[in-house]
Amino acid sequence: MNGFVYSVPTTVYFGSDEFRHLGEEVAGLGRTVLLCYGGGSIKRTGLYDRVMGQLAEQGLQVVELSGIEPNPRIGSVREGVRLCKEHDVDVVLAVGGGSTIDCAKFVCAGARSDRDPWDWFADKTIPITDALPLVTVLTLAATGSEMDDTGVISNPELQEKQGRGARVLLPKASFLDPENSYSVPPSQTAAGSADIIAHTLEVYLTTEDDLFFLDTFMEGLLRTVVRFAPVAMRDPTNYEARANLMWASSWAINGFADGGKRHGWSAHPMEHELSAFYDITHGLGLAILLPRWMRHCLDKDPATAGKLAQLAEQVFGVTDPALTEREKAEAGIDALAAFFTDELGLASTLGEIGIGDEHFERMAKKACDGKGGTIHGFVDLEPADVVAIFEACQ
Numbered sequence: 001m002n003g004f005v006y007s008v009p010t011t012v013y014f015g016s017d018e019f020r021h022l023g024e025e026v027a028g029l030g031r032t033v034l035l036c037y038g039g040g041s042i043k044r045t046g047l048y049d050r051v052m053g054q055l056a057e058q059g060l061q062v063v064e065l066s067g068i069e070p071n072p073r074i075g076s077v078r079e080g081v082r083l084c085k086e087h088d089v090d091v092v093l094a095v096g097g098g099s100t101i102d103c104a105k106f107v108c109a110g111a112r113s114d115r116d117p118w119d120w121f122a123d124k125t126i127p128i129t130d131a132l133p134l135v136t137v138l139t140l141a142a143t144g145s146e147m148d149d150t151g152v153i154s155n156p157e158l159q160e161k162q163g164r165g166a167r168v169l170l171p172k173a174s175f176l177d178p179e180n181s182y183s184v185p186p187s188q189t190a191a192g193s194a195d196i197i198a199h200t201l202e203v204y205l206t207t208e209d210d211l212f213f214l215d216t217f218m219e220g221l222l223r224t225v226v227r228f229a230p231v232a233m234r235d236p237t238n239y240e241a242r243a244n245l246m247w248a249s250s251w252a253i254n255g256f257a258d259g260g261k262r263h264g265w266s267a268h269p270m271e272h273e274l275s276a277f278y279d280i281t282h283g284l285g286l287a288i289l290l291p292r293w294m295r296h297c298l299d300k301d302p303a304t305a306g307k308l309a310q311l312a313e314q315v316f317g318v319t320d321p322a323l324t325e326r327e328k329a330e331a332g333i334d335a336l337a338a339f340f341t342d343e344l345g346l347a348s349t350l351g352e353i354g355i356g357d358e359h360f361e362r363m364a365k366k367a368c369d370g371k372g373g374t375i376h377g378f379v380d381l382e383p384a385d386v387v388a389i390f391e392a393c394q
Ligand code: NZQ
Pocket: 037, 038, 039, 040, 041, 042, 045, 068, 069, 070, 071, 072, 096, 097, 098, 099, 100, 102, 139, 140, 141, 142, 143, 144, 145, 148, 150, 151, 152, 180, 181, 182, 183, 184, 185, 188, 192, 195, 253, 268, 282, 283
């Protein structure tokens, strides 16, 4: 257990009653607002009108950046930066899922810089030291971008998808009204839930010493998603389910669970290559990868069985005393895979989503190169390991 510093200065307005504070919060940060949103779901649900109503009440000037893509592209970031500079924008308001919020983060940074925003992804040593203030209205429980300092941006010309974080990118305030996620379709509820599980497992599955408290916290997060994701899929306007998923999304990745670990994330670098090459939904790619990655870890390093068995016991109720530790670990991996396919209806193979083996070698090399040649995580992964995991996903 290493020491750590923990501070997330994002003000969270949680629940339907708190949404009415949006206008005053934005007005406290400036008079000209760049409103960022995606492909139009916020117009169909009426959220756009509710947001504009509050901004109008405060007499704010609004400029719009619409059409931000799932797996947001650098072109959208550049367009947002251009709008900020042209209209002298003071504050950025992102209304949407992780893609809209991620794009907005780099719009905020780009607006306060003369660089092309891709520079920060091409060379991650270039510091990001300044950014416009960002406020978010979350519509999809998944990425945790509403309460973290990271954004993930795609560059289709280079077939790259890269993440980058900086403290100045942390939202100043985030509005988490679970009712704003009632309209999320089942496929995105499922993918978002898989993403929350993945964020938790990336930290939970480690061979480092853990604080019992943090392990228990993460097991609670995982049990929350396992319990409420199927409810939200069956009953999309179930407030309790949507609220639990939304708050879990923020806490899975806001740094609290890390507890000073020197872990490296493993499934995410692999998934980002799948999204970069095939533009697939992030959480879907993770759901396919996670069980195969965990089984690869178990086979490569039997010492991982203890933590995987703990996961099986605490989250999936695999408590049969007749089972060996390894058998428990395997039963837990099987339970997770079955949850993704049987409860969430997610595809279980890359073939089902149209991905063949043509780029496995290249994607594996890029995934490892992005981590300095080796992905240091639950077990260390070399390119050959990543290829083997992709092959197991076919
Ligand atoms: O674009 P619109 O029309 O809004 O539709 C979106 C989009 O089609 C729709 N949607 C969102 N809220 C909705 C809704 N539809 C109906 N009702 C609502 N209330 O859902 C679709 C997917 O949205 P998107 O924002 O792409 O999903 P998500 O939140 O899963 O974000 C995924 C992106 O975040 C990145 C991923 O790589 C991916 O690019 N990540 C960001 C992270 C971070 N910032 O820390 C960490 C994650 O690991 C992840 O990598």
